Amino acid sequence: MTSHIMPTYGRLAVTFERGEGAWLWDSENKRYLDALSGIAVCSLGHAHPAVHKALCEQSQKLLHTSNIYRIGVQEQLADQLTALSGMDNVFFSNSGAEANEAAIKLARKYGYGLGIDQPAIIVMEKSFHGRTLATLSATGNAKIQQGFAPLVEGFIRVPYNDVGAVADAISQHNNIVAILVEPIQGEGGVNIPAPDYLNQLRALCDQHHLLLMLDEIQTGIGRTGQFLAYQHNRILPDVCTLAKALGNGVPIGACLARGKAAEVLTAGSHGSTFGGNPLACSAALAVLATLEADGLIAAATRKGDAICAGFSARLQGQPHIVDIRHKGMMIGIELDSPCAELVGQALQAGLLINVTNERTIRLLPPLIMDEAQIQLLVDTLSPLILAFTAQL
Ligand SMILES: *Cc1c(COP(=O)(O)O)cnc(C)c1O
Numbered sequence: 405m406t407s408h409i410m411p412t413y414g415r416l417a418v419t420f421e422r423g424e425g426a427w428l429w430d431s432e433n434k435r436y437l438d439a440l441s442g443i444a445v446c447s448l449g450h451a452h453p454a455v456h457k458a459l460c461e462q463s464q465k466l467l468h469t470s471n472i473y474r475i476g477v478q479e480q481l482a483d484q485l486t487a488l489s490g491m492d493n494v495f496f497s498n499s500g501a502e503a504n505e506a507a508i509k510l511a512r513k514y515g516y517g518l519g520i521d522q523p524a525i526i527v528m529e530k531s532f533h534g535r536t537l538a539t540l541s542a543t544g545n546a547k548i549q550q551g552f553a554p555l556v557e558g559f560i561r562v563p564y565n566d567v568g569a570v571a572d573a574i575s576q577h578n579n580i581v582a583i584l585v586e587p588i589q590g591e592g593g594v595n596i597p598a599p600d601y602l603n604q605l606r607a608l609c610d611q612h613h614l615l616l617m618l619d620e621i622q623t624g625i626g627r628t629g630q631f632l633a634y635q636h637n638r639i640l641p642d643v644c645t646l647a648k649a650l651g652n653g654v655p656i657g658a659c660l661a662r663g664k665a666a667e668v669l670t671a672g673s674h675g676s677t678f679g680g681n682p683l684a685c686s687a688a689l690a691v692l693a694t695l696e697a698d699g700l701i702a703a704a705t706r707k708g709d710a711i712c713a714g715f716s717a718r719l720q721g722q723p724h725i726v727d728i729r730h731k732g733m734m735i736g737i738e739l740d741s742p743c744a745e746l747v748g749q750a751l752q753a754g755l756l757i758n759v760t761n762e763r764t765i766r767l768l769p770p771l772i773m774d775e776a777q778i779q780l781l782v783d784t785l786s787p788l789i790l791a792f793t794a795q796l
Pocket residue numbers: 499500501502504532533534535586590591619620621622647648
């Protein structure tokens with residue numbers, strides 16, 4: 405059936421036809437509980453009325469004009485994003501990878517401004533930043549880079565959650581202009597660093613005049629219990645990238661900059677035909693309004709804690725369970741063995757989950773998930789995990 409689709413994804417044999425909140429229905433009308441949100445995208449759940457209304461109303465007026473004109477809803481969205489983040493300005497793109505491309509270009513141009521003619525960016529092992537050439541070069545995963553050499557130069561890789569390694573890299577190179585890092589690694593296995601990791605990176609950047617660039621594409625927009633994950637640390641980055649949940653399924657990305665970094669990209673230095681178009685921006689405005697009106701960001705902490713307490717009660721101390729960790733509704737259950745089969749078993753049981761870094765069950769439930777659904781998630785997945793680990 406998908407023979408005319410390039411096989412870039414190993415797809416599960418299910419086609420969803422419609423959704424409502426945390427529920428999805430497939431072409432056989434079987435119902436599923438969505439604990440993945442299309443990988444941290446549909447945080448308001450499916451078919452959210454506020455997003456639906458914004459898209460209908462905007463599409464009756466205008467879908468697209470061009471960034472060679474002013475765009476009212478884009479300016480409104482930039483006002484709200486900068487107010488919520490403490491940043492100064494925004495470049496809008498259509499995806500996460502493109503937001504990171506903007507950040508990488510910004511860092512290089514910032515370096516040229518300082519007289520550094522081979523600027524380099526520190527990136528992390530096990531990181532994920534996207535699939536374009538520059539972003540896959542920044543990504544710390546050999547599988548993602550395999551077959552695409554020559555890679556884009558100018559990235560220096562160090563272990564994640566290791567401030568000393570960053571300090572060493574800075575002292576060994578005189579051309580470093582920025583650090584690009586995820587506040588929590590998503591694709592890399594829901595890796596949560598030491599509580600003061602970002603604060604220490606901020607201090608190193610201040611000391612050496614480097615840009616701290618946070619990839620909040622997965623952690624942002626309320627996922628971890630703050631609008632942005634760096635707000636747990638009470639710091640500000642120089643650059644921050646967003647995408648995934650910003651449009652609740654409508655493609656939109658953003659590269660936010662502050663201070664000196666906000667002055668780097670000038671007229672003619674970057675662009676996008678679709679980036680920040682009226683349709684995508686009105687969806688994002690509806691997302692921000694709903695997060696606020698429904699108190700969903702504070703709820704993410706409460707609900708994430710409840711989900712993990714449920715799993716801990718069932719799984720903690722059981723054989724083969726290495727760790728149950730979370731920040732808000734970004735949740736990882738790490739086993740000591742590869743466990744990709746659990747994805748298909750959960751699907752059979754009417755539950756959507758994901759396994760990342762081979763051994764870590766990743767849950768990214770919609771922030772609107774209710775108590776009964778949280779209970780169902782724990783009650784459905786725990787026995788599957790216990791049955792799976794029992795036969796290891
Ligand atoms: C998903 C993701 C990206 C890439 O976003 P795309 O929209 O797929 O290009 C980049 N960084 C992080 C941390 C992500 O989770």
